[in-house]
Amino acid sequence: QVQLVESGGGLVQPGGSLRLSCAASGFTFSSAAMSWYRQAPGKKRELVAHITSNGGSTNYADSVKGRFIISRDNSKNMVYLQMNSLKPEDTAMYYCNALRVSGVRSWGSGTQVTVSS
Numbered sequence: 001q002v003q004l005v006e007s008g009g010g011l012v013q014p015g016g017s018l019r020l021s022c023a024a025s026g027f028t029f030s031s032a033a034m035s036w037y038r039q040a041p042g043k044k045r046e047l048v049a050h051i052t053s054n055g056g057s058t059n060y061a062d063s064v065k066g067r068f069i070i071s072r073d074n075s076k077n078m079v080y081l082q083m084n085s086l087k088p089e090d091t092a093m094y095y096c097n098a099l100r101v102s103g104v105r106s107w108g109s110g111t112q113v114t115v116s117s
Helices: none
Strands: 003-007 010-012 017-023 034-039 046-051 056-060 068-073 076-084 092-099 106-109 113-114
Touching: 003 092, 017 034, 017 092, 017 113, 034 068, 034 076, 046 068, 046 076, 056 068
Parallel strands: 010 113
Antiparallel strands: 003 017, 017 076, 034 046, 034 092, 046 056, 068 076, 092 106, 092 113
């Protein structure tokens, strides 16, 4: 079955960095567009970053442009989110998302990122 397992979250001070990872299995990873979403308490889940199946195109939420970088390694079935210059408002649960060619979306269970001094 499809599995998306996030890791790399934690507590970091403002201005710090974290790298999130998502390990995918159970589907043809190289054919799927991948995204990172986040959801803060009391807020709607929002798209943070998106990368196409071959990694040739990325896009970002305005709030993270210039600070976050999404990447993928199709040989390892992995997608990453490098987060730099973190701010308290980046605090949220971060979710990995796969959009397969069939149109089916799958979600991981999330990893918590807390930015606080």
